Amino acid sequence: MERSIRFVIPVLIIFAMLLAACAPVAAPTEVPATEAPAATEAPTAVATQAEAPVFTEPTEPITLTYWAVVPTQSQFELIYKRWQELHPNIKIEFQHFQDTSEYSQKLRTALAAGEGPDLFMVFKNEVEQFGSFAENIEPYAKLNWGENWQDSFIPVAIPSSTMKDGTVIGVPIGVESQEYVLYNKALTDSLGITTMPTTYEELKAMAQTIKDKGNGLIPIALGAKDKWHITGFYIYLANQFAPGKVYEAEAGTAKWDDPALLDAMKAWKQMFDDKIFQDGAVGLATYPDARDQYYYSRKSVMFMTGSWHVGSYALPPSGEKIGTTIENDETGAFLFPQVGPYPATATAQVSWIFSINNSIKDQVAKDAAYEFFNFFVKGEGAQLNADTLQASPVLKGIQITTLDKLPFQSDRDSVNMLIEALGNAQGNMRFSYTELEDAVGTAMQEVATGVKTPEQAMQDIQAASDQIAR
Template sequence: MTAHLSRRTLLGLVGAGAGAYLLSACSDDESGDPDGPQTINWWHIQNTEPMLPVWAAMAQEYQGAHSNVTVKIQPLENEAFKAKLTTATQAGDPPDLFQSWGGGVLRQQVDAGLVKDLTDDVRPWIGGLLPAALQPFTIDERIYGVPFDVGMVGFWYNKDLFARAGITAMPTSWAGVLDVVRKLKAAGIVPIALAGKDKWPGHFYWAYLAMRIGGLGALQQAAKDKNFDTPDFVAAGERLKELVDLQPFQKGFLGAEYGSPDGQAATIGNGGAAMELMGQWAPSVQASSSTSKKGLGDKLGFFPFPAVDGGKGSAAEVFGGGNGFAVGKDAPAATVDFLKSLLTADSQRRAAKTGAVLPTVKEAAPAISDPNSKIVAENLANATGFQLYLDQAYPPAVGQQVNDSVAELIAGNKSPAQVVKDVTQVAKSQ
C-alpha cells in the first residue's frame, strides 16, 4: 500500500478548525523521579474485540520491561468516554494518556493548558508517520497528539442484500444512492442502519453533502466567517431530506446507539440492513456487535460517498479522520515513552493485522490485510482533499450544534433552513 505518497499532498488540506471535549483523571507520579514508581492512567475507546486485548497486551509488555511503571487502562464506549472526559477536563484534571481526534477539540485543550506539547519529545521518531495523519494533531506548528489510525467515512454495504435487490453497480451520484434505497425498499430490505440517538453518525451525511455541493472551501469558509447560512449548506440539508423522506432507516433508529447489541453496527453485522455510512473502523465494530461475533466477512463491501450532480465538490475529496492519543499536563515521565512504544512499526503492524486500524506508521502499511481496509486505504491515497469530522474540526459548541440540528432534521423536526440558522447562531456566539 503506497498511501503515504499521496497522503502527503493532503498535509495542507486537512480541515482542522476548532472544537473540543475536555477530560479528567488523576495523574499518579508518586516520586517525580523518572526511575521511581509511576502510574499511567490510560483512557481509550477500543473497548471491544479486536483492539481491546491488543492494547492490554502492549501495556503488559511495557510494564514487563519497565518494573517501575504501572499502566491503568480504562476502556470506554465512545459516548461514555466523551462524557467522562468532559467532566475530567472541566475539573482541570485530564488523564495521563487519552483518546483524541485532534482538530478544534484538541485546540481547546491546548488553550486551556490541559495537554503536553509533545513536539520535542517525539521529534526523533515522528517522521515515520504519515504527514496527513499528523495534521489534526498539529496546532500552531506544534504537536500535541500522536495518531495511531487514519481513515475515511464511506458506505459499507451487504453484497448479498444488494444482489437480492438486483443492484449490480455501486452508485456514482447522490441520485444513484436514492435509487439504491428505492430498490432495496422494493425488495423488502431495510436500506440503511442509523444510530439516531448518538447523533454523530447522522452528521456524516450532512457534512459529506455540504462537501460535495460546496466543495472543501465552503466548509473552511463557513468556519472562518462563522456563517453556515448559505445556499450550499441549505442545499445539503435539502438533499439529506430527500433521503429521510424515503424512510430508509431501520425501525426504532431514533433511539438506536452505534455500538450497542441492537444498534447501528449490530444491525449491519446481523444482516438487518443493507448499508451504513461509517468510518474505517466499521467492519470490526460490526463484527464485535453482531450475534455471531464475526460480522459479514467477505459479504461486506465498501464504496466512497459519491458526487452530487451540479456540485462544486469532487468525489475524490474525503471526509474522516483518525484516532490518536494526547498526553495530560501532569502525566508521569514514562507516558511519552509508553506512547512511543504503541507507535513502533511492530506495534502498528499488530494493530493493522486486526483489521480495525489503518496504521499511521509508513513502515507498517503493508500489514493491512483486510480487503476492505485496503480499499479504504486506496481511496484515501487517491484523495485530493481531506476534511476532519465537523464535530471535531469546529469549536465544540459548533460541532455539537451540527450534530443536534442534523438529528432534528433527520427526525423531521427541523427544516434545512433552520439547521443552518441554528449552527450559525452558535458559531457567532463563540
C-alpha cells in the same frame, strides 16, 4: 484553522496506505578533514545532542490507566499482548468507550477533578480543550527521537496535535475519512442486487428493492444521534454542491444560507423522506446502537460509517464482526453515492491523538507512561495498530501485513476502494469548532424529524456561527 490539509492529504495518504516499504535513512555525511587549530587558538566547541536515557523496567508491578474510543477492546488486547511480553511489570487498565460524546464528557470531568486516566485519546477538534491536561511531548521526542523527530511522521500529523501556543500534546495514530457504507453481500446477492450504487437515484432504487423483497429488512442503518457523525456526513454532502463552500462558512467568510449549503441540507431531508434510513435514526447512536441492533443483527443490509470500519471489522481475530450474526456473511463497502452536481469525494483528517496526563506525580509511573507512548506511536505497537486496518498510519514506513487475512475478496476489494478514495480525499471531515459541530448536528436532527425546515435550520446555524470567537 488548518486549510493546508485539503491539499496535502491525497499525497500523504497514498504514501501511508499503499503499503510502501520503509523509507531509506540517509547515511551520515562525511566531514572533510581540516587542519588542527593553531596553538594560540582555542578549540571550537562542538554541540552534541544529549544522550537519551535508557528506560529502566520497574522492579515492582505498576498499573497505568488508559481511556479511548480507538482502538477497540479487541484491537487493544492484540497490542497489549506484545506490550506485556516486553514489559511484564507494567499493567495497563484499558477502558474502551463506544459513545464519543460520553467519552469526551467523562474525560473532561475526570481530568478537571484530577482523577483522569494516565493515558488518553484526544480528537483533533478538541486539542485546545484537553491540551492543558496533556504532557508536552516535544522535549521527550527531541531527546529520544532526535531534533528532526517530526520527519518520522507524515507532514500533517504533528501540526494536528499542536495547540495554538505551540504545545505538542501527543502524536496522532491515524488518518480517517468519511463517508462509507458497509453492506452485507450475502443479503444483496439473495435480493438479486449485483452492483453497488454510485448515484443517489441508484441508491434509492436499491433501497426500494430491499423494501419490496427484503421481508422487513432496513436499507441502511444510521446512528443520527451522534452529531460528530452526521455533521461529517453534511460536510461530505456540502462539498458535492459547492466544493469548499462549507469551509468558508466555517471560517465566517460565507453565509450558511448560501444556496449550495441549503441544498445539502435539503438533500439530507430527502433521504428521510425517501426512507433510506430506519425510523427513529435520530434516537440511536452509531455505536453500538445502529451497528449492533441493525447491521450486525442482520436486520439492515447496509450501515453508514467511516473508513475505520472498512476492512477492519472483518479482520480476524479482532474484527467487530467476529461473533455476530453476520460473522460468516460475505461483506464489503463502498463510498456513499454522489448526491449533488459535483463528484462524491471523501473527506479526511487526522482523527485522534495519543496523549499522556501531565498530572502523573510518580516518576516511575511517568517513565512507564512515556515508554508505552513510544511503543504505541513509534515502536512495535504502531505496526500492530496499523495491522488492525483501523486507520491509515501516520508513521512513515509502516507496511500493512494483514490484508491477506481478510476472509473474502469483497473485503479486500473494499480496502482497495478505500485506498483510492483516500488518495482523492479533499477537505477536513470534521469542523474545527465544537460549537459549530453542535449547532449543525442539532439542525440536522431537527430537519430529519420535521421540527425545522432546512431554511430554518440554516438560520439557526448562522446564529450559532456568529457567536464563535474565531
